[in-house]
Amino acid sequence: MLRVSxxxxxxxxxxxxxxxxxxxxxxxxxxxxxxxxxxxSTLAQVLAGKEDYEIAAGLLELDGEDLREMAPEERAHAGxxxxxxxxxxxxxxxxxxFLKAAVNANRKARGEPELDAMDFLQLLRERAELVDVxxxxxxxxxxxxxxxxxxxxxxxxxxxxxxxxxAVLDExxxxxxxxxxxxxxxxxxxxxxxxxxxxxxTHYQRLLNYIVPDHVHVLLNGRIxxxxxxxxxxxxxxxxxxGLTKGSSGG
Amino acid sequence: MPTATDTIEALAERDYEYGFVTDVEQDTxxxxxxxxxxAFISAKKKEPQWLLDWRLAAYRGxxxxxxxxxxNVRYEPIDYxxxxxxxxxxxxxxxxxxxxxxxxxxxxxxxxxxxxxKEQEMLAGVAVDAVFDSVSVATTFxxxxxxxxxxxxxxxxxxxxxxxxxxxxxxxxxxxRDNFFAALNSAVFSDGSFVYIPKGVRCPMELSTYFRxxxxxxxxxxxxxxIAEEGSYVSYLEGCTAxxxxxxxxxAAVVELIAHxxxxxxxxxxxxxxxxxxxxxxxxxxxxxxxxLCEGGRSKISWTQVETGSAVTWKxxxxxxxxxxxxxxxxxxxxxxxxxxxxxxxxxxxxxxxTSSTIxxxxxxxxxxxxxxxxxxxxxxxxxxxxxxxxxxSMLIGDRCGAHTFPYIDVANPSAQMEHEAxxxxxxxxxxxxxxxxxxxxxxAVSMIVNGFCKEVFRELPMEFAVEAQKxxxxxxxxxxx
Numbered sequence: 001m002l003r004v005s006x007x008x009x010x011x012x013x014x015x016x017x018x019x020x021x022x023x024x025x026x027x028x029x030x031x032x033x034x035x036x037x038x039x040x041s042t043l044a045q046v047l048a049g050k051e052d053y054e055i056a057a058g059l060l061e062l063d064g065e066d067l068r069e070m071a072p073e074e075r076a077h078a079g080x081x082x083x084x085x086x087x088x089x090x091x092x093x094x095x096x097x098f099l100k101a102a103v104n105a106n107r108k109a110r111g112e113p114e115l116d117a118m119d120f121l122q123l124l125r126e127r128a129e130l131v132d133v134x135x136x137x138x139x140x141x142x143x144x145x146x147x148x149x150x151x152x153x154x155x156x157x158x159x160x161x162x163x164x165x166x167a168v169l170d171e172x173x174x175x176x177x178x179x180x181x182x183x184x185x186x187x188x189x190x191x192x193x194x195x196x197x198x199x200x201x202t203h204y205q206r207l208l209n210y211i212v213p214d215h216v217h218v219l220l221n222g223r224i225x226x227x228x229x230x231x232x233x234x235x236x237x238x239x240x241x242x243g244l245t246k247g248s249s250g251g
Numbered sequence: 252m253p254t255a256t257d258t259i260e261a262l263a264e265r266d267y268e269y270g271f272v273t274d275v276e277q278d279t280x281x282x283x284x285x286x287x288x289x290a291f292i293s294a295k296k297k298e299p300q301w302l303l304d305w306r307l308a309a310y311r312g313x314x315x316x317x318x319x320x321x322x323n324v325r326y327e328p329i330d331y332x333x334x335x336x337x338x339x340x341x342x343x344x345x346x347x348x349x350x351x352x353x354x355x356x357x358x359x360x361x362x363x364x365x366x367x368x369k370e371q372e373m374l375a376g377v378a379v380d381a382v383f384d385s386v387s388v389a390t391t392f393x394x395x396x397x398x399x400x401x402x403x404x405x406x407x408x409x410x411x412x413x414x415x416x417x418x419x420x421x422x423x424x425x426x427x428r429d430n431f432f433a434a435l436n437s438a439v440f441s442d443g444s445f446v447y448i449p450k451g452v453r454c455p456m457e458l459s460t461y462f463r464x465x466x467x468x469x470x471x472x473x474x475x476x477x478i479a480e481e482g483s484y485v486s487y488l489e490g491c492t493a494x495x496x497x498x499x500x501x502x503a504a505v506v507e508l509i510a511h512x513x514x515x516x517x518x519x520x521x522x523x524x525x526x527x528x529x530x531x532x533x534x535x536x537x538x539x540x541x542x543x544l545c546e547g548g549r550s551k552i553s554w555t556q557v558e559t560g561s562a563v564t565w566k567x568x569x570x571x572x573x574x575x576x577x578x579x580x581x582x583x584x585x586x587x588x589x590x591x592x593x594x595x596x597x598x599x600x601x602x603x604x605x606t607s608s609t610i611x612x613x614x615x616x617x618x619x620x621x622x623x624x625x626x627x628x629x630x631x632x633x634x635x636x637x638x639x640x641x642x643x644x645s646m647l648i649g650d651r652c653g654a655h656t657f658p659y660i661d662v663a664n665p666s667a668q669m670e671h672e673a674x675x676x677x678x679x680x681x682x683x684x685x686x687x688x689x690x691x692x693x694x695x696a697v698s699m700i701v702n703g704f705c706k707e708v709f710r711e712l713p714m715e716f717a718v719e720a721q722k723x724x725x726x727x728x729x730x731x732x733x
Contacts, residue, residue: 076687088685090685102686
């Protein structure tokens with residue numbers, strides 16, 4: 001589904017990704033771990049198409065389509081979703097209004113009929129229940145005045161409503177207490193399916209106790225330094241990234 | 252909920268039928284301003300002597316005044332002697348015969364606003380025959396209003412039919428020598444609207460200039476007077492969202508509102524005069540004096556304005572809070588795109604005890620637009636326990652535009668409570684990216700973000716106006732990003 005090959009990306013002339021390879025198939029959950037500054041969030045932003053990043057070299061494909069040629073909204077229409085590390089506030093715009101606009105923009109782009117208010121409301125309620133989000137949150141302006149936990153849950157709700165093919169979660173666990181973490185993880189697990197894939201970007205192993213990945217990758221200094229199964233996360237927890245650096249040949 | 256199109260269609264259906272249209276085929280006065288021209292205008296309108304005297308006094312005052320230069324706007328000097336101060340309404344022969352003769356760009360805008368064909372013809376000034384009159388909705392309105400004693404007519408008609416009311420109130424809120432543009436208006440005003448709500452009457456419908464087909468051609472110097480007697484209520488809508496072209500570049504209107512004890516006046520404006528082309532050429536100069544007097548205790552005046560048009564806007568709808576416990580409100584959205592300049596805001600003058608005022612101003616600048624909020628809150632010594640809350644927010648789209656805020660506060664009574672909040676935000680690339688990532692394209696994202704920014708003002712507008720205003724904002728900001 002997602003194919004990233006020898007990806008180099010830079011921001012303001014500074015190379016951050018220095019040849020990343022990643023292959024994700026439908027139904028899989030991949031965890032990308034790494035210390036601060038290793039390029040995790042850059043990878044997420046590059047996948048979603050943030051302008052500030054320049055792709056210097058490499059391949060970036062979703063279902064065989066070249067993502068580099070696609071605007072951010074076109075990537076969304078193709079089924080790519082990014083749960084932001086820092087969700088943005090949009091004052092005065094109701095959360096459910098925003099989501100309806102998003103759902104219908106996607107449907108329109110895919111040539112599907114737009115949902116009317118009633119159908120949308122039904123979908124929204126059902127999804128809110130699935131990921132355990134309180135209805136009061138739907139009536140408030142997008143992320144405005146939300147607590148850190150509410151913002152992250154709102155991202156999961158948006159994901160549940162938009163039903164992406166590939167969801168990239170950028171440090172969705174950061175700043176969450178254990179209860180919120182469990183709720184968020186339960187939401188993600190409820191959405192796991194055979195034709196949907198996840199890339200879970202995280203600093204800590206903790207999240208992976210609740211969202212058990214099929215594959216774990218360690219990103220160090222702009223490259224995938226090691227890949228393995230879910231046991232790799234546990235090894236990291238024990239040895240730390242430093243231990244891994246010593247063991248790896250690439251440095 | 253009705254869609255914008257439904258709403259506009261519904262509005263359109265109420266049009267084209269009013270008893271207001273006067274059948275006149277006049278001459279046009281030669282360009283230039285003099286006492287003779289003023290006498291000519293007054294005679295054409297068959298005005299009483301006192302009104303001519305009033306106009307002449309205004310004119311003599313105007314001659315001694317200088318055009319204000321303090322506003323944060325720049326424009327070519329106006330040659331007041333080259334303007335034609337009295338023009339006959341166009342005869343059908345001079346008007347376009349069909350929409351084919353209208354600038355396609357204007358038609359495209361009508362299309363985007365979802366304006367029905369018939370109405371497009373009217374707005375574009377196409378010579379249309381009177382076949383549209385079917386059921387005379389307006390006549391029905393007028394009859395219903397008359398039963399309640401409400402007077403709603405053109406200013407000229409009021410001068411003929413209700414001279415005592417006009418004479419009693421004209422110039423009591425905006426004196427004829429109040430300022431340069433108000434004095435000019437007082438000397439040469441063409442027409443406008445007159446509203447009188449008797450004691451205790453709650454006007455059952457929104458009064459709109461939209462009902463009056465000839466209000467479309469009231470021209471450059473419009474004069475409006477609204478009087479709400481004790482305990483009455485009226486909501487008045489001015490303007491329309493369709494782009495209005497006018498060959499007259501200078502517009503200097505005066506609006507006076509008087510609210511007696513326990514009366515409420517709600518005045519809503521959507522202004523969309525031609526802003527000029529992308530270089531700002533040919534746009535309207537809109538220099539307006541609007542002021543309301545809360546004469547009686549517990550009276551209330553609310554101004555709500557959505558200003559998206561004109562090349563230059565100079566406008567400060569104000570309230571004089573004379574009655575004890577009276578309330579003044581000002582809610583404003585002002586957009587300047589391309590080369591547009593807007594210097595707008597309000598004055599709240601607190602005279603009575605426990606008077607309170609609220610100011611919510613939202614300025615949006617895009618392209619090379621310059622947007623200035625200028626507001627003044629004065630608490631006089633007599634205004635015991637007065638309160639004011641002001642909030643001025645500016646939003647910038649792109650990096651070539653500007654936002655400026657000039658709040659003046661003058662407090663002469665220490666019991667006053669003043670709150671002032673101001674913010675300037677740049678429409679965030681992060682916000683747009685966030686919307687993009689959810690599948691919403693940049694144009695829709697901007698309009699959504701801007702509408703969210705203006706929400707506090709839009710919710711003050713009557714429902715149908717609010718829907719139109721949102722749509723209008725989208726069209727006004729089209730192409731401003733990306």
